[in-house]
Amino acid sequence: MRVYIPATIAMLRDLESNGEFRARSGTAFALTPALREAYVSGSDEELEYAALLDAARASLRLINAEEKGEPRRAVVSADVDNVTLRADLDAAVVRLDGPVALSQIAAIHVDSAEAADAVSAAAGVIDAADLGDEDAEFVLGDAEDHELAWYAPQELPFLLELM
Known part of the structure; x- marks a missing residue:
């Protein structure tokens, strides 16, 4: 299953050093049956993007x-076998059973400097946006207007060197 794991630049530096990625609390996002049910329509590609x-x-x-x-913002896309669905947390949430090896990583997505x-x-x-603060949601939207850049796993050392 393709999963999308939230990350930070510091976590990417750890990935480069250790050769494996440890998701905070094992939390990741994926195209789950609950996510598919939450949308009236949408291709797999569109729903995968929603999870991203x-x-x-x-x-x-x-x-x-x-x-x-x-x-x-940083997101690690990986292909893993063992996940636990956590629809009790949110439609796209899954729990990973352990670290993700560099060989399982399909791509790394990172914001540009802009x-x-x-x-x-x-x-x-x-947190305020999650609690319904409209002004905070507007600020959040400004960040979400920026598209994440795509990097192949083998580009990670060069990406981090340029930061």
């Missing part, structure tokens, strides 16, 4: 929790 966007939003929470984190200010602002209001 959920992971990007979760990345904001991770950035907010880091003391000196770099303000760029998104840093919007991402920093959004990370600071993510």
Whole structure:
């Protein structure tokens, strides 16, 4: 199953050092049966993109929790076999049973430098947006207007070197 794992730049640095990725609390997002039911229509590609966007939003929470984190959303796409569906948390949430090896990673998605200010602002209001604050939701939308860039796993060292 293709999963989308929220990350930070610091977590990507750990991936490069250790050769495996550890999702915070084992949480990832995927095209699950519950996600498919939540949408009236949509191709698999569109629903996979919805799961990716959920992971990007979760990345904001991770950035907010880091003391000196770099303000760029990051998502790791990986193909894994063993996941537990967690529709009790949200339609796209799955729980991974352990670390993800670099060989399982299909792609890495990261904000460009131009998104840093919007991402920093959004990370600071993510909890308020989740609680329905319309002003916070507007700030969040500014960050989500930025598309994540796609990188192949073998490009990770070069990506991190340029940061």
